[in-house]
Amino acid sequence: MDLLQRDRLKRRALVSAVIVAEAVRCVECGICTYNCPQGIDVRDHVLSGLPVSDAGCLTCGECVARCPRGTLRFEVSPLFRDRVGPGRPVR
Amino acid sequence: MTRRYVIVGNGPAGVAAAEAIRRHDTAGEIRIVGGEDTGFYSRPGLAYLLTGAIPEESLFSRPASDHDLAGIHRTVGTVREIDPQRHRIVLFDGQAMSYDRLLLAVGARAVRPAVPGIDLDGVVTLDNLDDARRILRLARRAKRACVVGGGITAIELAEGLAANGVETHYLMRGDRYWGSVLDPYESALVEGRLAEEGIRIHRGVELAGVIGRKGRVAAVETRDGSTLACDILAVAIGTQPRLELAHLAGLQTGRGIWADATFQTTDRDIFAAGDAAEVLDPETGKRGIDSLWSAALDHGRAAGEQMCGVGRPYRRPAPFNVTRIGGVTTTLIGAVGTGARDVDLVTLGRGDSNAWREHADAFAVVSDGEANHLRLVLGPDRLVGAVVMGDQALSRPLQHLIRERVDIRWARDRLSRGPIEVRKALQALIERTVPLGAA
Known part of the structure; x- marks a missing residue:
C-alpha cells in the first residue's frame, strides 16, 4: 500500500469511522479505558454493546491498537456510509 | 412470595x-x-x-x-x-x-505438582488478585525466577516476571510450547517471541523438587539432578x-x-x-x-x-478464546487440537477448553505470513476449528463459519490446495456465506 493510500484511509477513518467492539473477545481488563487520551470509558461502551459514540472520541485508534485481544475496530458510521462507499470496515 | x-x-x-x-x-x-x-x-x-x-x-x-x-x-x-x-x-x-x-x-x-518443597514461600500460582499482588511484591527483590507448566497462564507468568526485571527461566517438560493445542510452527512463533523478551527456555526439563533456605525458595532441582538457583518458582500445570x-x-x-x-x-x-x-x-x-x-x-x-424459570437449555458453542501469547494476538476457535499429548499440563489450564483437544476427523491447512498465521481445521463438510495469530481480520467471519456449521463442501477443494490458495478461497467463502454484520 502506498503512503498516499494509507494517508487517505487514515483521514477517512478520522472523519467517518466510529469504534465498535466485538464483545465476546472482551475480558474487561480496562487497557482501552486506561489509555484513552480523552478519558472515555471505552470498556463501558463495550460492556453495554454500544459503539464509542462519545463526542470527545478523536478516533485516534489508541484503544484499538492497545487492546490485547483485538476487541475493537474502526467501522464506517452509517451516517457517512453513503459518502465513502458500501459500509466496509476501515482497517 | x-x-x-x-x-x-x-x-x-x-x-x-x-x-x-x-x-x-x-x-x-x-x-x-x-x-x-x-x-x-x-x-x-x-x-x-x-x-x-x-x-x-x-x-x-x-x-x-x-x-x-x-x-x-x-x-x-x-x-x-x-x-x-x-x-x-x-x-x-x-x-x-x-x-x-x-x-x-x-x-x-491452580494445581501444584507433588514434589518436595512445593509449599515453600516463593512458590506462586496465578488464581486471583492476591496472587498477582504477591508475585509483584516478590518480583521487586527477586533476581531469578523459574516457571513450570504450560498453556496461557505459564506464558503470562513468565512475561509478567520478565517485565519486572526478573531473570526468567521457563522450564518445559516437553520439547515445545502447548503442543496439544498449537502446531510446531505456532509453538516456535511463541517461543521466538519469548526469547526476544529475554525469557530463557529450557526443553525436556522436569521439576523434581524445590530447595529452600529459611523457609523460602532458594533453587529448583530437576530430574536429571541439576539445580538452578532462583527466588521464585511460578507454577501453571493446570487447574x-x-x-x-x-x-x-x-x-x-x-x-x-x-x-x-x-x-x-x-x-x-x-x-x-x-x-x-x-x-x-x-x-x-x-x-x-x-x-x-x-x-x-x-x-x-x-x-x-x-x-428464574426462563430461558432455553444451553447449547455449548464452539469454544472461543482470544489471548496475547508472546505478544501475538491469538484466537483459538473450535477443535484445533493437534492430537499430541501435553506433558506440561496435567489438567486443563486457565483460558482453556477440553473441546480444543477433541481431535476431529479433519486435517489442517496452514497459511503463514511473517507475523500473521492462519490454521484451518477442515472436517468433511464444514470448518471445525481455526487458529488466527497476528492480524485478526479473519477471526470474526471464521467464528461464524465454525459456530454456524456452514457447509463448505463446494469450497473444500480450493481450501485444501495449500497455503497460497487458502486465503483466497477463504475470502470467497466468506463473501458468499457470511452475512455482512458477521464479516
Whole structure:
C-alpha cells in the first residue's frame, strides 16, 4: 500500500469511522479505558454493546491498537456510509 | 412470595447470573457470597497487571454501586456448610442464609505438582488478585525466577516476571510450547517471541523438587539432578474445579460439578456454572469443561435465567478464546487440537477448553505470513476449528463459519490446495456465506 493510500484511509477513518467492539473477545481488563487520551470509558461502551459514540472520541485508534485481544475496530458510521462507499470496515 | 437466590462465587459466572436474575425477577432477593474482599474484577486482566500495562484499579470493570442499585447484595465470606434439605448455607463466621435457588459458581484453583518443597514461600500460582499482588511484591527483590507448566497462564507468568526485571527461566517438560493445542510452527512463533523478551527456555526439563533456605525458595532441582538457583518458582500445570461444596451438598461430581443443559445439578434447586461446572451437551451426550472468560459469562447468564424459570437449555458453542501469547494476538476457535499429548499440563489450564483437544476427523491447512498465521481445521463438510495469530481480520467471519456449521463442501477443494490458495478461497467463502454484520 502506498503512503498516499494509507494517508487517505487514515483521514477517512478520522472523519467517518466510529469504534465498535466485538464483545465476546472482551475480558474487561480496562487497557482501552486506561489509555484513552480523552478519558472515555471505552470498556463501558463495550460492556453495554454500544459503539464509542462519545463526542470527545478523536478516533485516534489508541484503544484499538492497545487492546490485547483485538476487541475493537474502526467501522464506517452509517451516517457517512453513503459518502465513502458500501459500509466496509476501515482497517 | 419473594424468591431467594444465593450465588456462591464472585467471578464472571456468579456476577453474570446475578445480573440475569435481576433482569427477569425484579423482586427476588439476590445474594452473592465470595471469599475475596475486593469487588468483581477481570481475572484475565491480571496478566496485564503483572506486565505493568494497567494499574490495579483498571481491573474493576463494574463498580460496586451498580450492584447496589440493582439490589444485589455482596457478602465476603466462605461457605462452611450446605444443607439441601433445609435449603440453607452457613458461612464460617456463623452467618446463615436460606435459599430457594442456589448457584455454585466457585471456579477452579491452580494445581501444584507433588514434589518436595512445593509449599515453600516463593512458590506462586496465578488464581486471583492476591496472587498477582504477591508475585509483584516478590518480583521487586527477586533476581531469578523459574516457571513450570504450560498453556496461557505459564506464558503470562513468565512475561509478567520478565517485565519486572526478573531473570526468567521457563522450564518445559516437553520439547515445545502447548503442543496439544498449537502446531510446531505456532509453538516456535511463541517461543521466538519469548526469547526476544529475554525469557530463557529450557526443553525436556522436569521439576523434581524445590530447595529452600529459611523457609523460602532458594533453587529448583530437576530430574536429571541439576539445580538452578532462583527466588521464585511460578507454577501453571493446570487447574482443578473446586468441588468441596458440591461434596458437602452430596451432589454428583466428575472432574467438575455435574450440571445438565439447564445448569441444574443432581439437586433440583442447586445449579452450577463457570469453571467449576462440567456441563452436559445433550447433542453429543458428553460433559465438557471450559475455563474461559466468555464461556463463564454465557454460563452465568444462562444459569441465572434457568434459576428464574426462563430461558432455553444451553447449547455449548464452539469454544472461543482470544489471548496475547508472546505478544501475538491469538484466537483459538473450535477443535484445533493437534492430537499430541501435553506433558506440561496435567489438567486443563486457565483460558482453556477440553473441546480444543477433541481431535476431529479433519486435517489442517496452514497459511503463514511473517507475523500473521492462519490454521484451518477442515472436517468433511464444514470448518471445525481455526487458529488466527497476528492480524485478526479473519477471526470474526471464521467464528461464524465454525459456530454456524456452514457447509463448505463446494469450497473444500480450493481450501485444501495449500497455503497460497487458502486465503483466497477463504475470502470467497466468506463473501458468499457470511452475512455482512458477521464479516
